[in-house]
Amino acid sequence: MVDSLKKPTFEEIRPGVKTPAKETILTPRFYTTDFEEMAKMDISPNEDELLAILEEFRIDYNRHHFVRDEQFDKSWDNIQGETRQVFVEFLERSCTAEFSGFLLYKELGRRLKDKSPVLAECFNLMSRDEARHAGFLNKALSDFNLSLDLGFLTKSRKYTFFKPKFIFYATYLSEKIGYWRYITIYRHLEQHPEDRIYPIFRFFENWCQDENRHGDFFDAIMKAQPQHLNDWRAKLWCRFFLLSVFATMYLNDIQRSKFYASLGLDAREYDIHVIEKTNETAGRVFPVTLDVNHPEFYDRLDACVKNNEKLTEIVNSDRSKFVQLLQKLPLYASNAWQLLKLYFIKPLDAVEAQGQAR
Numbered sequence: 467m468v469d470s471l472k473k474p475t476f477e478e479i480r481p482g483v484k485t486p487a488k489e490t491i492l493t494p495r496f497y498t499t500d501f502e503e504m505a506k507m508d509i510s511p512n513e514d515e516l517l518a519i520l521e522e523f524r525i526d527y528n529r530h531h532f533v534r535d536e537q538f539d540k541s542w543d544n545i546q547g548e549t550r551q552v553f554v555e556f557l558e559r560s561c562t563a564e565f566s567g568f569l570l571y572k573e574l575g576r577r578l579k580d581k582s583p584v585l586a587e588c589f590n591l592m593s594r595d596e597a598r599h600a601g602f603l604n605k606a607l608s609d610f611n612l613s614l615d616l617g618f619l620t621k622s623r624k625y626t627f628f629k630p631k632f633i634f635y636a637t638y639l640s641e642k643i644g645y646w647r648y649i650t651i652y653r654h655l656e657q658h659p660e661d662r663i664y665p666i667f668r669f670f671e672n673w674c675q676d677e678n679r680h681g682d683f684f685d686a687i688m689k690a691q692p693q694h695l696n697d698w699r700a701k702l703w704c705r706f707f708l709l710s711v712f713a714t715m716y717l718n719d720i721q722r723s724k725f726y727a728s729l730g731l732d733a734r735e736y737d738i739h740v741i742e743k744t745n746e747t748a749g750r751v752f753p754v755t756l757d758v759n760h761p762e763f764y765d766r767l768d769a770c771v772k773n774n775e776k777l778t779e780i781v782n783s784d785r786s787k788f789v790q791l792l793q794k795l796p797l798y799a800s801n802a803w804q805l806l807k808l809y810f811i812k813p814l815d816a817v818e819a820q821g822q823a824r
Contacts, residue, residue, distance in 0.1 A: 474551040476612060484612045486619055487558060491714075494563040496623045497570050497633060504574065504630045505581035512690035516584060519683050523591035531672045532602045537665040542609045545663060552725035553664070554610050559718075561603035563644075565616055566623075567637070568596035588683055595676045606666050631694040634684050635707040639748065641681035643711055646743045648674035654731060661730035685751045695753055704752040705813050712741045712756070713767060713805060720771045738764065749816035760811050766804040773797040773804075 477485040487493060509516055545553060575590035600616065607613050628636060652670035655662045662668070688694055695704075716737050719726065723733035741758055749755045757763065780793050 474547065474554075476554065478612075479615060479618065482611060482613060483615050484554075484558065484607070486562070486614065486622065487555070489624065494559060494566055496566045496625045497636070498573070498625045498627050499570075499630055499633045501574070501577040504585070505578050507582065507585075507630070507687075507691060509582070509584065509687070509690045511692070512686050513584070515686045516588070516683070516690065519679065519686055520584060520588050520591075522679055523588060523683075526591075526594075528595070528598070528672050528676055532598050532669065534602075534605065535665075537668075538609065542664065545610075548724055549663075549728045550610065552722050553728070554607065554612060555722065556725050557603055557607050557610075558614060561600050561607065561614055562619065563640075564596050564600040564603060565614075565619065567640075568593050568600055569620060570633075570637075571596060585687075592680050592683065595680070599673065599676070602666075602669070606664075609664075631691070632703070632707075634688050634691075634694060635703060636711075638681055638684035638688065638751070639707055639711045639744065641677045641684065642747050643715065643740060643744045644677040645674045645681060646740045646747070647715075648677065650736060650740055650743075651729065651731070655729065658730050661728075663728060667729075681747075688751055695751070701754045701813070704748075704754055705756065705809060708745065708748060708752070708756050709805065709809055712744070712758075713770065713808070715740070716767050717770060717774055720768075721774065734764075749814070752816055754813040755816050756808075757811050757814055762811065763808065766808050769804050770801050773801050 479485050571589045571593035575586045575593060578586035578589065604614055604616065648670040651667060652674065655667050694700055719733045719737050726733040726736055738758075745755045745758050774797075777794055777797050780790050780797075783790065785793070
């Protein structure tokens, strides 16, 4: 545990440049996809909505929003100890996630330019937004005498290949859950300004609107490709991605509950609210949603949290790697079992809930 009276130290590549957090199953992913398959998509079934979204992207509502003001012009050495550590981790994770979106969208814009100009321009304009977010977060890290080398991150991170339909599921949920995360924090701090320990949170209201618009774009893309929504495979994959996104957020946030406590939030209550809202939102396009009110849902996630705490204790012990592996295996198996049980909780029929057919 970090001594709350001391300034935490971070491993650095070179002075002032933070070593990227170790890649784990819970860290933000970098994605690539089948660009040829993406270029061949027929968007005509929902082209009018996509063109309307493109017009919104062109307006660029936030072009003057991400400008640091005088509230940043002070020393932040008053944020110390464990609060400083978890805050730096939050900025790094957020910056990495935004930058990964920038890389994917920029490459899609480049690859689709001559084959699907409407999609290409949408992706380019979303990459503009993501780059703006990542740059703003990286500049915030400099207030804590750190930064990320985004060029190094580009070359050093492993890239996960997803087929286009999986990119749609994953990025749609990422953008929509990002909206609910940002707006929930913003509304809480609007009511409790005494908990706004750093000025970046004042920017979250406009910021989350970028996330929302990006999510609407992927909603429109999926509606233009109804085969990704209307068969039994789609229902299984939507359940998988919903559970993956919710479980990843929950395990990460509970592990970093002190960050949320520094903002006057209870991490578990915050996550339950965000999960419920994102699940409800996903029902507007996904054929099914998760039964997040099932009595076992959060109990099983809490069991995974406890397993992860034990895994951390094992990793930090002085036991041999072989002994550590033997101790980890039952915990890995338990996590897999808990998530499998969650996956097979009967989902909710989103189309029936909407009272309409696709």
